[in-house]
Amino acid sequence: MSSEEIDTKTKILEASWRLLEAHQGQGVKMSDIAKEAGISRQAVYLHFASRIELMIATMNYVDEVKGLDARLAQLNNATSGTELLNACVEVWGNYIPEIYGLAKAMLMMRDTDEDMAAAWNSSMKCLRDVCQNAIEALYKEGKLTEGWSIKEATDMFMATISISQWEQLTMESGWSNEQYVDWTKFLLSRTFVR
Template structure:
């Protein structure tokens, strides 16, 4: 990655975190110490810049690899738990930028593009986990994999994280564990129940 591109991405991330998503390409150029033309050389729109910022954040943290390792756990329930923990650990790191994009997404199509780009990948991870639960007969009765994935995604959303850690003042480590337990309880069938269902009838 070129030094200018990296400076632009870092500057845009800092500005979004500090001032929200309502920043202009000229603002980013000034903060990065480059011309506006240089910004457009790397990113042809605010939308492409915002998407690149959140993807760069993913790469810096290695979140994709950690989520893939979590989803590959041999036990589907443990895979879900590890996936939730990995996502919530990352959510704490990206909270300022994610919160800014979330707040602006309905009025700013560029913020919406960046938000949807990352959230769709997150929801896909949850769907992978809940399909494994269903295949192992560990998905809670009354839920299909898509509904269960949407429920887990909503329960671990950035606004929920913000309410519990910022508004309620709860410790991040405590919130991660409690949300993970809550998601697991909400979408999984207890092991004893699954075992009983698998026994042959009289």
């Protein structure tokens, strides 16, 4: 069996991931991935029907290895809504730099490919759930700023911690990740906590 030797499929996924991170999700061709994996370009298609499919598989693979779900699961220890909100920003905000290349590639393809859009949304689902928990906790504590519905507040929360927001503040404006996390926590607390 393939318990010791890494099977080709995994080699491709690793190569894809590595290149995506190295090039920040841009300009990574099927032939590059094949070369990186040490196989022929055509062989990639023996394992993945298309570029899109490979990208989605890479995303699932990274999800599995890095385990955002697991990281987020820990958060349910958080007692108060505020605490949960802050913890959420911290976990996600420190996760983004680890998966930025991949995420960027996904976001770019999402515009033109429905499957990718769906895959991305379902991958964001677990994050959204935690965000919503935080908002609901605030609400139950009577601490959610007046006027917000749960949905609206969760929408705004998600938008605020979106990859594009992170990209603009760190990559473009030159913020450190710590700055990003701290000010985002500040903005969210001020916005949602009464």
